[in-house]
Amino acid sequence: MLGAPTARHFVIAASLCLATLSSAMAQNMVSVKGSTLNMRSGPGTHNDILWELKKGYPLQVVKRQNKWLQVKDFEGDTGWVAGSLTSSKPHHIVKRPTANVRSGPGTQHRIVGKAVYGEVVRTREKRGKWVRVERSDAPNGWIAKSLLWGW
Template sequence: MPETIATPHRHPHRNPRRLRRSLAALALSLCVPGSLVLAQPQASMVSVKVETANMRQGPGTGTAVLWQLHRGYPLQVVDRRNTWIKVRDFEGDEGWVSRRLTGRTAHHVVKVPTANLRGGPGTGHRIVGKAEYGELLRTLERRGDWVHVRRADQQKGWIARRLLWGW
């Protein structure tokens, strides 16, 4: 029997598919000696669809603004409350954003000090530019472990997915 089993902290009984995944993960963990199963649902992503959006301390315009997010900024949805969504950014910071200010346009953020922008999806392709930590990139295509992106200056290239955070 495993030492630790992590279960979803959100009400799995409200979503039959999530409950089935959790039960399947539990069953698997009981069959594999010493296994640790993290039965968490895959989080959904959104991006800011307006020029700027306020990230707030709580769900509502009466709560403090923590910071502003710019168009395209990707966010991981961690909770929902009426017309508000609780989100997490690439650095793990959390806050609330009005759902109507978000959309489904895929973007990534560079999560390493410097990432090579390449002419094709692989290290065999020449470096055509560099992207810096925190830089916002529009996602054009995903191919295996590589993401085709466009920078704010319109330069396009491929970056290894492990160097990015987002969709």
Template sequence: MHSNHILPALRRLTMGLMVVAAAAGTAAAQQMVSVKGSVLNMREGPGTHTQVLWELKRGYPLQVVERRGRWLKVQDFEKDQGWVAASLTGRQPHHIVKAPVANVRSGPGTRFRVVGKAEYGELFKTQEKRADWVKVKRETGASGWVARPLLWGW
């Protein structure tokens, strides 16, 4: 008699744990990092013996796809993937322009005046986020607001 009640409860517990594990995997996959040093090599595999695919500059945002020891498999805004040393990444938020051109505005909305333009692939330091807008800062020190759908990063 007891086994009839235990088995369904055990199944529910197992399913619940699988859902929690899947959610944890998704959360890890959504983690973002950025390049901490002046330049970072994105490699073909997890190790310095593997081929360098790209050199990424300071602040470049990356989405963590997988972890293997001291290495992170990452993806950039164009969905290119490679491996980077975790110790060379940080948690300073940055964004990249993913649209062909983006207006940089004086405030968080289309009613604010355009103070500049940003082109595809331009890198910004993230200063603030409000709803669908991100306040960003250029290397030159100039800052402004860009519509979030035109950007990739965090």
């Protein structure tokens, strides 16, 4: 006869659920492929343009309808984009007023720059609670994952 589940069993089950959720979220993320992309009120070019998004802007896919994706951004706004104009290249967006960009993955590393709210950064590597980012016209480096939204 099997015994009752232990705390270890629950930790393992929770870890598997988180890994699955994390993998599912990564698969449900896209970024803007070209220089700009129109987010629309519905699936199709006949719908109103809500926003114009810039290259790399990360979006979470909520629903798929033919060649259109219903997406949500880091502020929770939703709209529709043409799937062909999106990419699977990982990006993040700064979700705090400012974020220190550091020379390495940790607060012990020196600050090499600052990123601001809404700035899109290319994701290059993830290490624990840190993300190595590439920025256009600004120093590259590491930002704490808690200050970012995206992949």
